[in-house]
Amino acid sequence: MRASPRTARRGRPPLLAACSLVLALLAGVFAPTATGAAPTEPDPALPVTVLVSDFEDGTAQGWAARGGETVTVEGTAARTGSYGLAVTERSAGWEGPALRVDHLLERGVEYTVSLWVRLADGAAPDTARLSLERLVDGTTSYHTLGSAVVGPDGWVELTGTHTPTVAAEHLAFYVETAGGTPSFRMDDVLVTRIPVPPIQRDIPALRDALPEFTVGAAVSPRDVYGERAELLARHHGSLTPGNALKWDATQPVEGVFRFTDADPIIEFAEERGMTVRGHTLVWHQQTPAWVFTDPDGEPMTPTPENKALLLDRLETHIREVVGRYGDRIGTWDVVNEVIDESRSDGMRRSPWYEITGSDYIRTAFRVAHEVAPDARLVINDYNTNVPAKREALYDLVAMLLDEGVPVHGVGHQTHINIEWPSVAEAEAMLERFVPLGVEQEITEMDVSVYTAPDQVFPVVPAERLAAQARQYRRMFELFRSYSEHITSVTLWGLADDDTWLDGGPLDRKDAPLLFDERLRAKSAYWAVVDPGWDGGAGPSGGCLVDHRVTDRWPGGFRAEITIRNTSSRTIDGWTLNWTTGPEHRVDHLWNGTLLDRGPRVVVGDASWNALLAPGASANIGYLGSRIPGTGSGAPPEPTLFTLDDRACRLLAPEA
Structure with a gap:
């Protein structure tokens, strides 16, 4: 017997909150992190169901149209059970069912969303997208969480993940299409989360084991919540916002500044007594295209007018960003990755250089110093253990110092692997800058388990992790011996579950940090903190x-x-x-x-x-x-x- 359709919504009123059924489901299966003891502890390796929309009660369960389309609950739209959601009369690709969840999701927790989609009979294949609409500080943004090609002949699963990190006035999951406006069916929505296990509180803190210099970590907004926040504050004396202070995050549109991601990180550091490294004011990447566009909307060419305009934009940006935080940020990576050792003059041919020569570097340091006269200002680059790059950077810093440019420190990123560089190469890197009298910092350290670009390990072999621990030990022993010159060592990430080294053309998983995906100390951690480390996963025994x-x-x-x-x-x-x-x-x-x-x-x-x-x-x-x-x-x-x-x-x- 065919079930009768039930109209859920039509027209363009504002999105409704999730219905009472959804709230009832959540009341039983989802609870925010609490300080009190729970009756039972969930298995930290297993997902916890947060939300189920199966439409089996014959209602839309909070899902509603975003525009003029029609959303109905029908038996013919079911993938499993008796009911599913039918979406018809669409006139735009963005029209589709949406569910508002801003009052349901906890900040700092990663959620996985899964749902099934099938196009109506006779429709041409299209790309369906699982998307997110977010309204923060009056600005709406849209994000694709997952996509797949869908047709009328079979159900296709859409999946994606989302970690709320800021308070949103509006947050909704929705389904749309990238090409045409076909009618489609949707069913079996599942939202889950994986609990973060408690961190180890009976192990030495990195900050205590390494008193010779400040130990820090690069962080994302999710790292200042829950157990990740506890791991960060327990072990580190400083933090570096990995992306939240870059140009694309702070001034995506000319004259429109936003600090939605950065402010909570800075506030967290202040609450926990941690110092902050600002990263980064000038870089050839993650800079919006408008920065290098002339008044006519065309790409800039090297003219005196464009040089003046670009330097003016740079000064405005630095005054706004650095000025917002003042002495709350004690160190800034002012310019990042400006060296190209393959060039005869050693300078990277970025748009900054092509339009202004080296004057953008001088301007950046000068303006940052005017706005924050007590901040330590650093020039930061990678592969500084490579002789040609090291020498080019040395020559640039020496020239700037001779000109009176306020360069206070050199940052060595130190993205290395288990075999490279040798201790001798790393020592030569540090020793070269000692005569200049500037501070030196290890700014972005991680140790990849891979030594070749074509290697992929489904599971990282134990011998690679052991080799990683030995490399970490060698490097930190060297850093300790240069503690008179090194003021800080920053790891580029908190734990192996969130590292920039994951993915790439081979979609490989790396494990470059001191804590694993469950926030547990690795053998690399013990190699760093324990002077008597014997090559194992702990301080002694086995x-x-x-x-x-x-x-x-x-x-x-x-x-x-x-x-x-x-x-x-x-x-x-x-x-x-x-x-x-x-x-x-x-x-x-x-x-x-x-x-x-x-x-x-x-x-x-x-x-x-x-x-x-x-x-x-x-x-x-x-x-x-x-x-x-x-x-x-x-x-x-x-x-x-x-x-x-x-x-x-x-x-x-x-x-």
């Missing part, structure tokens, strides 16, 4: 693993694992790794959280067994099977287990 196959049958087996903490420290939260071989897999696990089933198996703690005191043990078990078509044979006997990043001693199997 772990012991007993793996036993207790039952087997054709095509499958049962195994049990005992993990014993043989170190002298308490382990609070653990991850166990082992390799099964390409022909076997883990099908079911108990007393732990299965994060990856093979060929490299990754198992996290089960929350209630996360704490392992020295000498304590945890037991887990699993059912495994042989992948069909891979032959036959005995279950695997793993020879290498790692607890966190550290190799464990394995008890020999009984004969």
Whole structure:
């Protein structure tokens, strides 16, 4: 029997709040982070359902039209169950169902949105987009969270993520199309979040272990909320807004300044007693196109008039941005990446240089010093351990100092990898600038696990993480020896779950920082903070693993694992790794959280067994099977287990 259609909305009134059903769902499954103890703790590795729209009650459940289209609940629009949402009579691509969520989502928490779309019968394929509309400080912006090509012959899932970081007057998810205006159906909306586990509070703070200089981290707006904020403040004495103070974020349109992302970060630093590095006033990237456009709207050419206009725009921008914060920001990366060692004069041929020569550098430092006379002003660049680049930067800084330009420091970005550079190369970088008498800062440090552009690891091998720890140790030992000249060391990110090194042409995952994706200390962290570090994942001792196959049958087996903490420290939260071989897999696990089933198996703690005191043990078990078509044979006997990043001693199997 065909269900009758139920009209949800037509016309262009303002978006409605989510209906009472949605609120009831949320009341049961979503609660903001609280300081009090909850009756039960969610598994930190599993998503928590925040919102479900399945339309099975015959209503639109808060979804409504954005324009003149018609949104109805119909049985013919269902992907599963009895009802789905039909969207018809569209006259513009942006028209589609929307759900307002600004009063439902918690700032600093990442949400995953999933829904299913199918075009109406006979429609030509089009690109459907899951989008976000946001109104902040009176300015509306639109963001695509995910897209896919959709047709009339099958359902397609749209997915995306969003992390609210500022208070929005209006926030809504909606669905639109990129090409035409076909009618479509929508069903099975799911919004989830992954809880951030509590940080480790029983380990040394970086800021205490490294008193020789200030230790900082680059941050995004999400890092000043919840457990991420606690990790940031516990370990770091300074922070650098990674993108929030760049030109495209602060003056996207000429004369229109916005500090929506930057202000909460600066306020957080003040509340927690942290200093701030401002990044960055002048760069050849992330600068809006209008900056290099002449009065006629054409790209600037090198003329005296355009030079004067560009320098005037630069001065206006610096006076507004630096002037807003005054002495609240003690250090500024004034100019960023101006060196190109392949040029005979060593200068990058950016639009800044093409229009003004080196005068944009002089102007930037002069104006910043006038506005903030007590701030330390830095020239910042990458690969300064490369001799040609180092020399070009040295020559530029020496020239500026001779001219009386207020350059107070040189910033070495230090984006390196597990093999490069050598300690000797890094020391030459630092030693070269000592005669100039300027401060030196390590401004954007991370250590990639990759040594070649064509490498991709689905799971980063333990030996790469060990090599990373050794490289971090070597570099920090060098920095300590130059602490008379180095005033700060900043890591370019807080943890491995948010790094600029992810993605790229190969869409590869890197792990370049001191804390992993669960905000847990890595072996690289211990290599930095512990003078007696012995190459493991903690300050001393290790772990012991007993793996036993207790039952087997054709095509499958049962195994049990005992993990014993043989170190002298308490382990609070653990991850166990082992390799099964390409022909076997883990099908079911108990007393732990299965994060990856093979060929490299990754198992996290089960929350209630996360704490392992020295000498304590945890037991887990699993059912495994042989992948069909891979032959036959005995279950695997793993020879290498790692607890966190550290190799464990394995008890020999009984004969």
